[in-house]
Amino acid sequence: MPTVNLKEVLNKAIKNDYAVGAFNVHNLEFVEGVMRAAEELSSPVIIGIATVSIDYAGLEPLAAVTKIYAEKSKVPTVIHLDHGDDIELVRRCIQLGFSSVMYDGSKYPIGENIKRTREIVKIAHDENISVEGEIGVVGGFEALDVGDVSNEQLQELYTQSEDARRFVAETGVDALAVAVGTVHGMPMQNAKIDFQRLKEINAAVDIPLVFHGCTGLRNEDYQKAMGLGVKKFNVGTRLMIEFKQALQKALESDEKSLFASLQEGTAVISAAVKDRIMVLKSADQA
Numbered sequence: 001m002p003t004v005n006l007k008e009v010l011n012k013a014i015k016n017d018y019a020v021g022a023f024n025v026h027n028l029e030f031v032e033g034v035m036r037a038a039e040e041l042s043s044p045v046i047i048g049i050a051t052v053s054i055d056y057a058g059l060e061p062l063a064a065v066t067k068i069y070a071e072k073s074k075v076p077t078v079i080h081l082d083h084g085d086d087i088e089l090v091r092r093c094i095q096l097g098f099s100s101v102m103y104d105g106s107k108y109p110i111g112e113n114i115k116r117t118r119e120i121v122k123i124a125h126d127e128n129i130s131v132e133g134e135i136g137v138v139g140g141f142e143a144l145d146v147g148d149v150s151n152e153q154l155q156e157l158y159t160q161s162e163d164a165r166r167f168v169a170e171t172g173v174d175a176l177a178v179a180v181g182t183v184h185g186m187p188m189q190n191a192k193i194d195f196q197r198l199k200e201i202n203a204a205v206d207i208p209l210v211f212h213g214c215t216g217l218r219n220e221d222y223q224k225a226m227g228l229g230v231k232k233f234n235v236g237t238r239l240m241i242e243f244k245q246a247l248q249k250a251l252e253s254d255e256k257s258l259f260a261s262l263q264e265g266t267a268v269i270s271a272a273v274k275d276r277i278m279v280l281k282s283a284d285q286a
């Protein structure tokens with residue numbers, strides 16, 4: 001079916017009380033693995049294409065492969081730019097058939113973030129493309145791990161509800177990524193979430209919230225966050241870890257061909273995505 005935008009998919013999720021996973025893809029095997037899981041469980045799905053993956057695979061090839069899979073699929077699929085950081089990239093993604101973009105201006109002071117995000121919203125909405133914005137900074141696990149940023153410093157970068165209210169009102173974004181304790185690239189499910197802050201943010205805005213860094217989020221915290229307005233959960237690191245392990249193991253075994261090894265990697269991605277779809281309760285909602 002034709003791709004759908006993020007707003008449509010998340011509005012349906014709000015109405016029917018589930019959330020949707022955004023899974024990061026980097027090549028053919030990842031796209032195949034994610035789409036197979038969504039098809040088999042009849043779940044809507046968001047394919048996240050981040051700038052690091054674009055640097056690796058190239059925007060045109062990655063967009064083309066994703067679009068082919070999305071359009072031949074029977075489930076509603078959003079093709080989403082993850083952490084877009086410049087307007088030209090956003091324009092190119094829109095031209096190549098993305099149905100949603102994230103503009104991440106979180107490194108700027110709030111006024112500048114609003115100004116830049118608003119410009120993206122205007123360009124995107126003219127084409128019926130949804131926009132996710134971010135306010136507050138979702139840190140990286142590597143920085144925490146090596147002690148560059150302490151947990152206390154991370155909290156200073158968390159989203160403030162008043163900023164969230166202002167940002168949403170002044171930009172017109174369709175979804176808002178918030179920083180309340182998830183961390184990008186955390187390999188174990190161990191993130192400490194500030195639920196009180198999440199509750200305040202949810203009360204301050206009337207659009208769906210987004211969690212980044214969901215590899216590190218505990219299953220029970222998915223459920224709690226879903227009840228506090230989070231409708232999009234981004235998962236990337238887990239798929240990379242499990243794909244790499246499966247591939248390594250298969251390649252070490254002499255009997256397995258390269259193709260068979262890659263297929264094992266794809267199957268592992270598919271299983272991990274299915275597992276998240278069950279937690280998000282989006283199965284049979286396509």
Ligand code: 13P
Nearest residue numbers: 185212213215234236237
């Ligand atoms: P993880 O890689 O930590 O799962 O986070 C993915 C993400 O937030 C992509 O934007």
